[in-house]
Amino acid sequence: MIAGLALLLLATQGPAAPPAKLAASLARLFGPGVRSDTTRVDTTTVLRVSRGDSLLGFAAVGNVIGKDQPITFLVAIGPDDRLKDIDILVYREPYGGEVAYEAWRRQFRGARVTDSLRVGKEIRSISGATISVHAVTLGVRRLLADLTAWHATGAIR
Amino acid sequence: MRSLFGWAVCCALVTTGGRRLDCQERTTVGGYGEVHYANATGPNTPGRATLRRFVVYLAHSFDDRLSFRSELEVEDARVEPGGRAGELEIEQAFLDYRLADWLTLRTGLVLVPVGIINETHEPPTFNGVARPGFDNDVLPTTWREIGIGAAGAIPGGGVSYRVYLVNGLRAQGFAAGEGIREGRQEGQDATFANPSLTGRLEWARPGLKLGGSFWYGGSAAADSVLGSGTFDAPIALVSADARYDKGAVSLRAVVANISVKDAGAIDARYGTAVGSRIAGGYVEGAYNLLHALAPGSSQKLNAFVRHERYDTHADVPAGVTRDASLARRMTTLGLTYKPTWNTAFKGDYQLVRNAGGVGEHEVLSLGVGYQF
Numbered sequence: 001m002i003a004g005l006a007l008l009l010l011a012t013q014g015p016a017a018p019p020a021k022l023a024a025s026l027a028r029l030f031g032p033g034v035r036s037d038t039t040r041v042d043t044t045t046v047l048r049v050s051r052g053d054s055l056l057g058f059a060a061v062g063n064v065i066g067k068d069q070p071i072t073f074l075v076a077i078g079p080d081d082r083l084k085d086i087d088i089l090v091y092r093e094p095y096g097g098e099v100a101y102e103a104w105r106r107q108f109r110g111a112r113v114t115d116s117l118r119v120g121k122e123i124r125s126i127s128g129a130t131i132s133v134h135a136v137t138l139g140v141r142r143l144l145a146d147l148t149a150w151h152a153t154g155a156i157r
Numbered sequence: 158m159r160s161l162f163g164w165a166v167c168c169a170l171v172t173t174g175g176r177r178l179d180c181q182e183r184t185t186v187g188g189y190g191e192v193h194y195a196n197a198t199g200p201n202t203p204g205r206a207t208l209r210r211f212v213v214y215l216a217h218s219f220d221d222r223l224s225f226r227s228e229l230e231v232e233d234a235r236v237e238p239g240g241r242a243g244e245l246e247i248e249q250a251f252l253d254y255r256l257a258d259w260l261t262l263r264t265g266l267v268l269v270p271v272g273i274i275n276e277t278h279e280p281p282t283f284n285g286v287a288r289p290g291f292d293n294d295v296l297p298t299t300w301r302e303i304g305i306g307a308a309g310a311i312p313g314g315g316v317s318y319r320v321y322l323v324n325g326l327r328a329q330g331f332a333a334g335e336g337i338r339e340g341r342q343e344g345q346d347a348t349f350a351n352p353s354l355t356g357r358l359e360w361a362r363p364g365l366k367l368g369g370s371f372w373y374g375g376s377a378a379a380d381s382v383l384g385s386g387t388f389d390a391p392i393a394l395v396s397a398d399a400r401y402d403k404g405a406v407s408l409r410a411v412v413a414n415i416s417v418k419d420a421g422a423i424d425a426r427y428g429t430a431v432g433s434r435i436a437g438g439y440v441e442g443a444y445n446l447l448h449a450l451a452p453g454s455s456q457k458l459n460a461f462v463r464h465e466r467y468d469t470h471a472d473v474p475a476g477v478t479r480d481a482s483l484a485r486r487m488t489t490l491g492l493t494y495k496p497t498w499n500t501a502f503k504g505d506y507q508l509v510r511n512a513g514g515v516g517e518h519e520v521l522s523l524g525v526g527y528q529f
C-alpha cells in the first residue's frame with residue numbers, strides 16, 4: 001500500500017529516510033497494515049495515515065543539523081493534533097545518539113502545538129548529547145507547528 | 158555548526174528537481190575556545206591570562222555513511238621555536254563508516270573513551286575555568302591515540318559502546334605528579350610495540366548518564382630493559398562516571414584507578430618515580446540560581462562546588478619514597494553563567510591542598526568559553 005516512489009519523495013529537505021525504516025516507523029506508530037497517502041504542502045511531503053474509513057493521523061519527515069550531520073526524524077500526530085511520537089530515522093553523528101532512545105523520545109508524546117517544549121524544562125536533556133537534543137527538539141517543534149497549522153487550514157485532512 | 162555551500166546546493170537540487178539525488182557531500186566548520194585568567198595566592202604570583210585553547214573543528218561527509226572529523230588546536234595562543242608554553246596539535250582526526258545504528262567503524266586519531274571530560278571537553282559543558290585537576294593528573298585529558306575500533310548503540314535502547322585498539326603508552330614519559338600523562342603519544346610517530354585496548358559502556362536516560370571505561374595495554378615501547386612483549390609494563394585503568402540533572406540541580410562524579418604493574422622497573426630504568434597505583438576522583442554539585450530567580454529563562458547561572466581527591470602515589474613500588482604532597486585535595490567554588498547553552502562566563506575560587514602540606518595555595522580564576 002505504501003508506494004516506494006512516494007517514500008523516496010518524502011524528505012524534501014535534506015536526505016531521505018530509507019523506505020524500510022520509514023515503513024517500520026509507521027507500523028510501530030499506527031499499527032501494521034495501515035494505508036498511507038502522500039500530500040505535498042509547501043516543500044514538505046505529509047503522509048496521511050488511515051485504516052479503512054478512519055483517519056489515524058499524519059506524519060512528516062524532517063532534517064535538522066546536529067553537530068555537523070543531518071539528523072533525519074519523523075513526527076506523527078493523531079487526528080486530535082496531539083503528537084503521537086517521534087522517531088529518529090537516521091542518526092549520523094559519532095556522539096549524541098541517545099536522542100533515539102525510547103526514554104528520551106517519549107517525553108514528546110501527547111504534546112500539542114500550544115504546549116511548551118523547551119530543553120531543560122519540559123524536555124530533559126542527556127549529558128553528552130546536548131547538541132542533538134537541542135537540534136531535534138527544535139525540529140520537532142517546527143514540524144508539529146506545521147502539521148497542526150496545515151490540519152487547521154485543511155491543507156491536510 | 159556552519160554548513161557550507163555544498164549542502165545548500167544539494168538541497169536546492171533536491172527541492173527544485175523534485176527528485177531525490179544521492180548527493181550528500183558537505184563540509185562543516187565549527188570550533189570552541191576558552192580564555193583563562195588565574196591569580197594564585199602567595200608572594201610574586203601576579204595574575205596571568207592566556208588564550209588557553211583555540212580549536213577549529215572541521216568535518217566532511219563523503220556520503221551518507223562515510224565521514225571525517227577533526228579538531229585542530231592551538232594552546233596558549235602562540236607557538237614559536239624555543240618559546241614559552243604554546244602548542245599546536247591535532248586533537249582528533251578520524252574517519253567513521255556507519256554500517257548500522259549499532260555499528261560504526263572508526264579509525265584515525267581518536268579520543269580515548271574514558272571519564273567525562275576527555276570526550277566532552279568543550280568549555281561550556283563543564284563548570285570551573287580550568288578542567289578539574291583530576292582530568293590532568295589522573296585521566297590525562299585530552300587523551301587521544303591512533304587506532305581502529307567500533308562504536309554504536311546496543312539495540313533495545315539505553316546502552317551505547319565504544320571499543321578501540323590503539324597504540325600504547327610510553328613508560329618513559331611517566332611521572333610522579335602527573336602519572337601516565339606524558340606517556341601519551343598523541344598521534345606523533347607513535348610506537349605500536351604495545352597495542353592497547355580501550356572501551357566504554359554508557360547507559361543513559363533523560364537527565365541521567367552512567368559510564369564505565371577501561372584501558373589495558375603495555376607501556377614498555379620495546380625498551381630492551383622493560384621488555385619487548387606486547388603486554389610488558391602493563392597499564393590497567395578502570396573508571397566510572399555519572400551525570401545527573403533534574404530541574405535546577407546537576408551532579409557529576411568520576412572515579413578512576415590506574416595500576417602501573419611494573420612501576421619499580423620503570424622507575425629504575427627512567428627515574429620517573431611514577432606510582433604503582435594512581436587513584437582518585439571528584440564529585441560536583443551545581444544549582445541553577447535562575448531556576449528560582451527567573452523561572453521562565455533558558456539562561457543558566459550555576460553555582461557549583463567540586464571536591465577532588467586523588468593521589469598519584471596511592472601505592473609506590475619498592476625503592477620509591479611515597480610523596481605525601483601528591484595526595485591532593487582540591488575544593489572549587491564558583492559560578493558559571495550561560496546566556497546560551499553553548500557559551501559560558503566562569504569564575505571560581507580553588508583551595509589547593511595536599512596531605513604533605515607542601516605548596517598549598519588558593520587560586521582565583523575567571524574565564525570565558527564557547528562552542529559552535
